Amino acid sequence: MQWISDHAPAINAIAGVLTLFVWLFYAQLLYNGYIRQRRARLIINRGQGKDIDSLCLISNMSAEAIFIQHIVVRIETSQEPLLLDVSDYQQSNDDGQTEYRSHQGPLSSGGYLHIGTFQALIERVAEAYDIQLDGHRPTAELTFKAIELRVIAIYGSEDRPVGARRRFLLDDDGDACSITPAQIDTQRLASRRDRRLVKQWMRNLE
Structure with a gap:
């Protein structure tokens, strides 16, 4: 003591x-x-199967709603890559008339949207580049190797856009084509360096 x-x-x-x-x-x-709660968290995944007819899903796992600005499909080929903004699309209604719709807009926390099947996305890109397809395969001397989904969004009150991307391999066995994620998880692009890349994506779409 x-x-x-x-x-x-x-x-x-x-x-x-x-x-x-x-x-x-x-x-x-x-x-x-x-900080973790304030981070934008988007997940890009496949649903209802593992082949080319499975759905492409985008889920918002952030604490708040997020505004989707652009959804870009990038197809890696045996030649040059093919890019297309698929945010806007056409759909026929019950009367046979064509309606213009958009995936742009707010996506609530815990919400998700599907942007069609991987097959439909490939067909849209091929049509934009005047590439003829036999199923999911190009008829020309061209091979589709992988498909990458990119999302550009605004989160909360932030002024600068954030991004997310995920790459899927196209495993064609000569009969069917499976979709295999190249990464375990969706890559989140929210750092200063990443946001510069996202801004470059936006400039490329102009």
Whole structure:
């Protein structure tokens, strides 16, 4: 007890420093949790199958709604890559009339949308580039190797766009074609460097 009394100032100083470190640790945990909650989180995946007729799904796992600006399909070929903005599309109604619709707009937290099958997306890109198809295969001396989906969006009150992308391999066995994700998860593009890339995507669409 005498030793504690003699060294009380030093013990109190050490205890104060340790308490400060504990508070800083908890403050860092709270800050990291806040940052994670504020991050835009989009997931691009396939649904209702694993082949070329499966749906392409875009889910918003962010804490808030996100505004979809552009959805871009990029097909890797044996030659040059093919890109197309598929945000807007045409659809026939019950009367046989063509309606113009868009995937642009807000997507609520926990919500999702499907932009058609991978086969339909490939057909849209091929039509835009005047490429004839035999099923999912080009009839010309061209091979489709992979398809990448890119999403450009605005999250919350942020002024700069964020992006997400995921690449799928086209595994053609000569009969059917399967869709295999090239990455485990969707790549989120939200850092300063990534946002410059997203802005470049937008300029390429102009």
